[in-house]
Amino acid sequence: MREVRLRFAKQNRLKYISHLDINRAMARAFKRAEIPLWYTEGFNPHPYMSFSLPLSLGVESLCESVDIRIIGEIDNTQIKMKMNDVLPDDLKIMDVYDNFRDCSEIAYSDYVYKFQFKDNDTALKKIKSVLDSKEILACKKRKQGRRRVFKETDIKTFIDRYNVSLREDMIVLNVRLFAGTEKNLNPTLLFDTIIRLIDMDYEWKSISRIAILDKNYKEFI
Numbered sequence: 001m002r003e004v005r006l007r008f009a010k011q012n013r014l015k016y017i018s019h020l021d022i023n024r025a026m027a028r029a030f031k032r033a034e035i036p037l038w039y040t041e042g043f044n045p046h047p048y049m050s051f052s053l054p055l056s057l058g059v060e061s062l063c064e065s066v067d068i069r070i071i072g073e074i075d076n077t078q079i080k081m082k083m084n085d086v087l088p089d090d091l092k093i094m095d096v097y098d099n100f101r102d103c104s105e106i107a108y109s110d111y112v113y114k115f116q117f118k119d120n121d122t123a124l125k126k127i128k129s130v131l132d133s134k135e136i137l138a139c140k141k142r143k144q145g146r147r148r149v150f151k152e153t154d155i156k157t158f159i160d161r162y163n164v165s166l167r168e169d170m171i172v173l174n175v176r177l178f179a180g181t182e183k184n185l186n187p188t189l190l191f192d193t194i195i196r197l198i199d200m201d202y203e204w205k206s207i208s209r210i211a212i213l214d215k216n217y218k219e220f221i
Contacts, residue, residue, distance in 0.1 A: 001038050004076060005052075005067050005100040006083070006093050007221070011060045014090040015206075019054040025091065026066060033082035036072025052103045052220070053179060053212060056188050059111075061209040062094070100221055106180040107215040108160055111187050113173040114205035124166050126198035127173065131162055138193040155193065158185035170205060179212065 010022065017025075027047055030037055037047040050067040070079075076096035083093045117123035130136060136156045141149070162175040177185045187207055195202060212220040 001069055001071050002098065003067060003069050004079065005065050005097045005221075006079070007063065007065045007095045007097070008091065008093050009062045010055065010064055010091055011062075012090040014088065015058055015060045018057055019051070022055075022064075022091075023049065023051070025087075029083055029086050030068070032086040033079075035068075035079060035082060036070060036074060038069035038071045050103075053106055053109070055209065056186055056207075059187055059207045059209060063209060063212050065100075067100070097221060101214075104181065105214045106212055106220050107178065108176050108213040108217065109179040109187075109209055110174070110176050110211040110213065112206075112208045112210055113175065113187075113191060114170055114207075115173075116170050116203045116205060117200055119200070120166055120169065120171055123198060123200050123202070124164065124171055126200065127164050127171065127194055130194055130197050131159070131164065136193060136197075138189055139196070140189070155185055155190065158183060159190070176213075 014022075026049060030047060039045040039047055048067075048069045052065040052067075055061050055064060076098065079096050080093045087093070134156065135154045136159075137152045138155045139150045140153050141151075158178045160176040160178060162173065164171065164173045166172075175190070177187060177190065179185075187209070191204075191207060214220050
């Protein structure tokens with residue numbers, strides 16, 4: 001038995017399916033592709049799959065990964081080819097690795113936000129003002145007994161670096177957020193917070209995760 005990591009892209013229409021749906025889609029694809037997976041033992045056996053960093057609903061990505069265990073004779077090139085033959089167009093295997101790092105080493109994620117306003121110049125100034133401020137208060141849902149309440153949380157400390165600019169009649173925000181088990185910021189929470197604070201109508205284009213990094217800013221593979 002050997003363990004391998006599959007790096008995959010989730011784009012376009014498939015950004016609207018949940019992490020659980022991706023899990024199910026991968027499991028079915030492995031079965032259709034006849035990949036010889038190792039299954040857990042017990043009353044309800046299922047294929048071993050471990051995703052590095054679950055992706056928020058509505059976010060595209062070029063750097064997702066899932067770890068599996070192989071029990072048969074099949075090389076990594078065959079795994080990639082067989083999986084891409086059965087997966088939908090917007091869900092594709094990019095690479096298959098034998099040697100990879102533990103998910104506990106993940107520290108940051110890089111994202112690209114694209115949105116458009118009727119007055120992009122004013123929106124750009126307001127977004128810069130929000131990001132440059134000493135604190136950015138987001139409204140997060142919390143449980144209080146049986147009730148769900150909103151609580152303000154400062155998410156400024158979860159942003160490592162950012163750059164926002166106007167390109168081709170569209171505002172583009174490149175941002176590096178803390179990720180992983182110790183400190184993590186949902187990219188959609190940042191987006192929702194910015195829109196709430198600038199209070200302007202917008203047309204949402206996309207949010208894409210383009211890289212996952214370790215604490216030394218090296219690409220996580």
